[in-house]
Amino acid sequence: MGLALMAVIWLITLASTYFFVAKTWWLPVGAAEAAGFIDHQFALTFVIMGVVFLAAQLSLGYFAWKYRDHPGAAPVKYSHGNNRLEIMWTVLTTILFVGLNLMGGPVWASQRWDPPAADSVQVEVTGMQFAWYFRYPGPDGKYGATSPKLMDPSAGGEAAIGLSSSDAAAKDDVVTGTMYLPVNREVDLSLRAVDVIHSFFIPSLRFKQDAVPGLNIHMHIKPTAIGEYEILCAELCGLGHYKMHGVVHVVSQEDFDKWLAAREAEKQ
C-alpha cells in the first residue's frame, strides 16, 4: 500500500509539474510595460513554489513507502519534535514569503500610486450590462458632463453613457465601442460603471481593475507592442457576463491620431 501511494503521489506531482515547466499553458504574450516585471515575478514565484511543491510531495510519497509498517521495519523513533527545527523552518519561510512579496512593491506602486505621465492619453472606460464604452476627451482635453437621466443603454454610444449635449466640453468627446491606444505612450485610464460592478481585464496588457458604480478609478498602463488584444469582464455582472468583451487596438501614434480625427469628423 505504501508503494502504491508513493507511485500515485509521485505520478500526480510529476504530471502536474510537467505542464507548468513545459509551459503548455502559460501567461499570454505580454504587450505592456508592466509585463516584463510581472512575468518575471510570476516565474520566480513559480520556481520557488515549484521546488517546495516537489520537495514536499516527493518526500510525502517517499515517507509513505519507506516508513510503512512491515515485519522487518525499524522501531518507531519516539520523539515529540525538535524546537530548533521548528524555529529554523519558521524563520526561513517568513523570510522567503515576505521577501517575495516586498519585491512586487515598486511595480504595484508605479501602476496605482504614482500619477500618470504628463503627456499621457486620456481614456474613460465605462462598464454597463453588458458592454464597454470608451470615451476620448477630444482636443479640449476635458470630459464633458454625463447625466444618469440621459442614459439609454439600448441606444449605445454617447446616449448609453448619458453624455450631455448642453455641456460645451462634451461637444468634442468621442465615445466608441472599440478601444484604440497609441503604442509606447502612457494611458491615463478612468474607470466607471453605471449599474453593477464590472472588471476591466486585458490579459495581454497585464491589466485588471474593477469598475465600481459610484467610484471613478484612475489607473495607468503603457502598451508596448502594436496589435489587437482582447478585453474581458472579469467580475460577475449578470447573465451576459460571458459576452461582455471587446478589443483594444494598439496602433502607432500616427494611426491613432488618424483614427481619432476620423471619429471627430464623424461627430461634426
Added chain:
Amino acid sequence: MVAMENPHGHAPQGFIRKYIFSLDHKVIGIQYFFLALTAVWVGMFLSLLMRIHLLWPSAVIPLMGEIKPETYLSLLTMHGTIMVFFVLTTAPQGGFGNYFLPIQIGAPDMAFPVLNMLSFWTTFVAFIVMLAAFFVTGGAPLHGWTGYPPLSAVQSAGPGEGLGADLWVTSIAIFCIASLMGALNFITTTLDLRAKGMTLMRMPLTVWSWFITAILGLLAFGVLLSAGILLLMDRNIGTSFYVPLVVVNGQIMGHKGGSPLLWQHLFWFFGHPEVYIAILPGMGVASQVLSTFSRKPIFGYKAMVYAMLAIGFFGFMVWGHHMFMSGMSPYSAFTFSILTMCIGVPSAIKTFNWLGTMYKARIRFQTPMLYAIGFVSLFVSGGLSGPFLAQPVLDIQLHDTYFVVGHFHLIMGVAAIFGMFAATYYWFPKMFGRMMNETWGRIHFFLTLAGTYAIFMPMHYLGMAGGTRRYSDYREVKYLATLIPLHQFMTYAAIITIGAQFIFMINLFWSMFRGPKASDNPWEATTLEWTTATPPPHDNFAGVTPVVYHGPYEYGVPGAAKDYVMQTDPVGVSAH
C-alpha cells in the same frame, strides 16, 4: 470547572426525543453529518450540471431543459453557497465536532444541550430556505456565493435577483444565527467541561481545532449576519448601505450614496476566517490520524497548537487580499498582502510537522490514514498557489480567473473534504458500532485522489492563460475558445470522480447495517473516545468520569507494555 449535575443520566425513550429533537450531542452530531451529506450531493449535482453545460452548452437536461446562461450562474451561486455553508462549515464542526469534542475531553455532553439542538434545527431551516430559492419565480440568484452588490441588491439586475435572492440572504442570516449558537456551545464546553487531568496542552489536536474554529465562528458570523441584514434592507426597504446612484437597464434606481465596497469588506471579514473554519477541523483530524497510524507522537504538538492559534489570529487580518482589484486603496493592498504572506508561515509549519510525524514511523495504511496523507498532499498543492495570489502584482493577472478557483477548491474544498473522509473512516466504528469495508475504502480513496487532482490542477493552467471564471460559455472569446480541451478534460474527470462517490455511499450504508462489529478501540488509539464502549452510552462514559494522565499521542513509548499508552492509563510515560 463548573460543577454540573448530570442531566443526562437517563436516556430519553420516545422516538422523537431520542432521534429527532434529541439533546444528545452524539445524535445531534449524526444529524449534522447527514444534513451535510445531503447538502454535498446537492452541491455536487449542481457542479455536474455546470461541467456538462460548459462542454455541451445546448445539451437538454431531463426536467430542466437547456441550461441558459442565467441558469448556469444560479447553479454556480447555489453550488458555492451550499458547499461553503452546509458542507464545509456543517460537517467538520457541527458533525464530528459535536459528536467527539465532549467525548475527547471526557464530558457527558455539550455545556448547553438545548442550545445544541436549537442550533442544528436552525441550520436545518436555513438549508430548506436555501433550497426554496430554486422553486420561486425567477429561480435561484445569479450573483455568485460572494453576492456583490449592486448586482445582489437591485432586484432588476438579473433573473433570480427577486425572491430567490431574498431567500438566499435570509438563509445565510439564519445559518449565521445557528453557527453563533454552536460556537458559544463549543467554546464553553471546551473551557468548562474538561475531565480531571485534561489540561489544555493535553487536548487532542482535533479538540484544539474545533475550539479555535468556534472562536473564529463567533467573531465572523456576527459580522456576516449584520451584513446580510443590511443587504436585505437595501433590497426591500430602499436603504442605500451598499448601493450608490445606479442606472440599471436605463432606469435610475432609488439608491444614493451607498458603497459597494462596504459589502466586500464585511463579507470578506467573515469570508476569510470562513476558509479556516472549513480547513482547521481537517488539520485537527489529519494530525490525529497521522499520529495514530504512524504509531508515533505528533511531531511538535505545541508548535501545532501555536500554528493553529496563529492561523486563527492572522485569519482576521487578511480579508483585503480578496479585494486587490476592487478599487480599495492600493496602500492597504500592500499591507494585506504582507499579512497574507505571514499566514503562510504557520501553514508551512504544520506541513513540516506532518512530514516529521511520518519520518521514522511505522505507518499502517488503513483508509483513514490514506485520507490523512491525501489531505496533506492537497493542502500542500492548494497552499502553494496562495503566495501567487497574495502578491498584488500577480493578482492583476490571476484575480477572478480559474487559477483562484483551482486554488480554493484544492485547499478549502477538496482538502477539507479529505479531512471529512478521514474523519468518517476513522470514527465510523465508534459512531455506528461497525467497521467500514477496507478494500472499497481504498478504491474510493485512489479514485478520489487522482480524480480531484485531475479536476482542479488544470484550473491553474486555465487561469494562467487568462481563463476567466463564472463564464457560462467560452466560445465567445477567441483565446478562451482555444482552452476548451482543458475544460473537456476537467468535465470527464468530474464525471468519473462523482461516480466514484457512489462507492463511498454504498460502503457507508452497507457497513452501517452489515459491517463487521467494531471493538472499542479498533485502531489502537489513545484518546478518550476509544476508552468507552462502541457506540458510547448516553452519557458517554456510563457514569464514570475519566481521569487523564497523559498527552493525546503517546505512541511507540519506549519501555511501555504496548506500543501506545491511553490518555487514561495511570502508568506509562513520564508526563507530557
